Amino acid sequence: MTAYTYVTFSEKLNKYYIGSTTDIERRLLEHNRGKEKFTITGCPWILVYTEVFIELLDARRRELYIKKQKSRKYIETLVRSVG
DSSP: OOEEEEEEEETTTTEEEEEEESOHHHHHHHHHTTOSHHHHTTOSEEEEEEEEESSHHHHHHHHHHHHHHOOHHHHHHHHHTTO
16 A cells, blocks of 8 residues: 655645644645635645555554654755655
């Protein structure tokens, strides 16, 4: 099974959201439909970064690592690394 760690961005809120999933397209649709309290106010969310993993557990570990950095600068470095 393929899993992903991803970062989305809301221009409206000027904020990033970090998550992990096995279905990146479904998850992005959920964010943009307001399925969560945090994401409902920021629509539309744009996918700006992904990492691919074989196991969901590894994707979740990476998600937690990124979140623990508590650094917008770190997230923006990741985003710039692909663009």
